[in-house]
Amino acid sequence: MAPKSKVGLFAAIRRDSQSEGLGVRALARKYEVHRRLVREALASAWPAFDVESVAGRQPGRSRTDRPMSWVATEMSSAADCP
Numbered sequence: 001m002a003p004k005s006k007v008g009l010f011a012a013i014r015r016d017s018q019s020e021g022l023g024v025r026a027l028a029r030k031y032e033v034h035r036r037l038v039r040e041a042l043a044s045a046w047p048a049f050d051v052e053s054v055a056g057r058q059p060g061r062s063r064t065d066r067p068m069s070w071v072a073t074e075m076s077s078a079a080d081c082p
Contacts, residue, residue, distance in 0.1 A: 006047045009033070013041040 003009040013031060016022050024042070028035045040048065 010041040010045060010047055013038055014045065017042055 003012050009031060013027050016027060016030070022030065024035050024038045027038045031038075
C-alpha cells in the first residue's frame with residue numbers, strides 16, 4: 001500500500017533504499033513515481049514545496065490577474081489610437 005502523504009512517501013522510499021538496497025529506478029517503479037522524485041526523497045527527508053504558491057499569492061487571485069490588467073490597460077489605450 002502506498003503512503004498517503006508526501007512525507008510518508010519520502011520516508012518509505014528512504015527506508016526501502018537503506019533496508020533493501022533498491023536503486024532509483026526500482027524505487028520509482030515500486031512506488032509509481034518519477035525517478036526525479038525518488039532522487040529528491042533520497043537527498044532530503046522533507047519534500048520541497050513551492051514557496052510562491054504557499055506564501056506569495058493572495059487568496060482568490062490567480063497568476064494572470066496582474067498581466068491581464070496590464071493587457072486591459074494597453075487595449076483601452078490602443079482603442080484611442082487612429
